[in-house]
Amino acid sequence: xxxxxxxxxxxxxxxxxxxxxxxxxxxxxxxxxxxxxxxxxxxxxxxxxxxxxxxxxxxxxxxxxxxxxxxxxxxxxxxxxxxxxxxxxxxxxxxxxxxxxxxxxxxxxxxxxxxxxxxxxxxxxxxxxxxxxxxxxxxxxxxxxxxxxxxxxxxxxxxxxxxxxxxxxxxxxxxxxxxxxxxxxxxxxxxxxxxxxxxxxxxxxxxxxxxxxxxxxxxxxxxxxxxxxxxxxxxxxxxxxxxxxxxxxxxxxxxxxxxxxxxxxxxxxxxxxxxxxxxxxxxxxxxxxxxxxxxxxxxxxxxxxxxxxxxxxxxxxxxxxxxxxxxxxxxxxxxxxxxxxxxxxxxxxxxxxxxxxxxxxxxxxxxxxxxxxxxxxxxxxxxxxxxxxxxxxxxxxxxxxxxxxxxxxxxxxxxxxxxxxxxxxxxxxxxxxxxxxxxxxxx
Numbered sequence: 001x002x003x004x005x006x007x008x009x010x011x012x013x014x015x016x017x018x019x020x021x022x023x024x025x026x027x028x029x030x031x032x033x034x035x036x037x038x039x040x041x042x043x044x045x046x047x048x049x050x051x052x053x054x055x056x057x058x059x060x061x062x063x064x065x066x067x068x069x070x071x072x073x074x075x076x077x078x079x080x081x082x083x084x085x086x087x088x089x090x091x092x093x094x095x096x097x098x099x100x101x102x103x104x105x106x107x108x109x110x111x112x113x114x115x116x117x118x119x120x121x122x123x124x125x126x127x128x129x130x131x132x133x134x135x136x137x138x139x140x141x142x143x144x145x146x147x148x149x150x151x152x153x154x155x156x157x158x159x160x161x162x163x164x165x166x167x168x169x170x171x172x173x174x175x176x177x178x179x180x181x182x183x184x185x186x187x188x189x190x191x192x193x194x195x196x197x198x199x200x201x202x203x204x205x206x207x208x209x210x211x212x213x214x215x216x217x218x219x220x221x222x223x224x225x226x227x228x229x230x231x232x233x234x235x236x237x238x239x240x241x242x243x244x245x246x247x248x249x250x251x252x253x254x255x256x257x258x259x260x261x262x263x264x265x266x267x268x269x270x271x272x273x274x275x276x277x278x279x280x281x282x283x284x285x286x287x288x289x290x291x292x293x294x295x296x297x298x299x300x301x302x303x304x305x306x307x308x309x310x311x312x313x314x315x316x317x318x319x320x321x322x323x324x325x326x327x328x329x330x331x332x333x334x335x336x337x338x339x340x341x342x343x344x345x346x347x348x349x350x351x352x353x354x355x356x357x358x359x360x361x362x363x364x365x366x367x368x369x370x371x372x373x374x375x376x377x378x379x380x381x382x383x384x385x386x387x388x389x390x391x392x393x394x395x396x397x398x399x400x401x402x403x404x405x406x407x408x409x410x411x412x413x414x415x416x417x418x419x420x421x422x423x424x425x426x427x428x429x430x431x432x433x434x435x436x437x438x439x440x441x442x443x
């Protein structure tokens with residue numbers, strides 16, 4: 001399928017800092033799934049029975065004159081490539097009138113939803129992919145219909161939650177980088193953890209919540225009931241908060257390619273995230289929204305060139321120390337993936353990068369499982385005091401490790417369909433994101 005390039009490389013929405021008012025609408029569209037669908041998120045695709053919570057496409061639409069309309073959509077899926085997302089964006093632009101450059105589509109990265117991408121030993125489920133595309137469009141359409149008639153108040157607070165997740169690329173005594181198997185004798189984590197948990201909430205003229213966006217940076221793995229479809233602990237927290245607080249809650253996955261929930265059960269994690277979001281909401285203060293603006297640009301990267309013997313050795317050494325009887329089967333999965341990439345080494349690819357500002361809060365959309373170190377680099381270099389990462393946004397190009405992580409090795413940097421961008425791609429994305437943020441700040 002040809003990838004769409006429908007004029008998104010321009011900057012849109014940067015018209016004025018004068019703000020006559022802000023209207024907001026939100027909606028959550030359930031995504032229908034069945035037990036026959038293969039579940040993404042593991043080496044071998046599996047099937048489950050039943051579901052807890054809803055899998056959803058959650059949309060928040062902002063309207064501010066003369067800036068126009070903008071939308072943020074979060075989907076409870078593992079990830080989606082741009083051939084699927086571009087089609088949804090084009091439908092939104094043509095039928096609903098929101099320019100594609102003003103729409104950010106993020107995946108929450110739940111490991112408990114039907115597959116929407118070919119990776120490891122399974123393909124994407126075509127029926128569910130069509131359902132997600134339908135859900136994205138329906139959520140935006142309903143959010144537009146729900147736009148408030150009067151101006152909304154914007155409240156923001158930077159909270160934190162530093163107990164649910166941790167850096168999960170752990171250095172073991174034998175020099176391996178591990179996050180599965182036994183890690184209790186780990187020497188140290190090899191990177192940072194980002195505990196920031198911002199909330200962006202919008203209230204109508206009666207003081208009722210219309211929508212709340214929140215962001216955190218831990219892999220979205222963990223359900224309450226075993227072997228069911230689930231939005232996982234972040235999605236469960238969002239849906240329970242809606243029942244308690246009202247409005248629509250939309251979770252944006254942060255830079256979590258190198259962080260996991262290792263020490264806290266999923267039920268406890270759900271409760272802790274709920275508490276942290278609620279505390280942040282209660283502490284939030286009103287802020288002006290002088291403008292809303294968005295830049296979306298094409299970014300070119302290359303498929304990495306790899307050493308087959310070195311890759312085989314790294315995978316085999318790890319699997320035979322961790323995977324037990326399944327080692328040979330897992331080794332073959334990665335060998336097959338490298339074979340699929342063998343003739344594509346050095347090939348240029350294009351993806352999307354996006355930067356959006358709501359008042360003085362910036363959101364950067366990156367198209368892969370972004371390592372936390374890179375996310376923190378964007379935050380620290382951004383001209384906006386409040387800057388947050390939405391990973392798996394508008395595309396998925398696999399794990400995006402930093403250069404130090406590439407040198408250390410480990411699953412996330414093995415060459416395969418899950419990780420194929422050349423080393424240095426993450427740092428180049430950081431530099432381009434900063435350029436986009438500077439451009440937004442200067443305008």
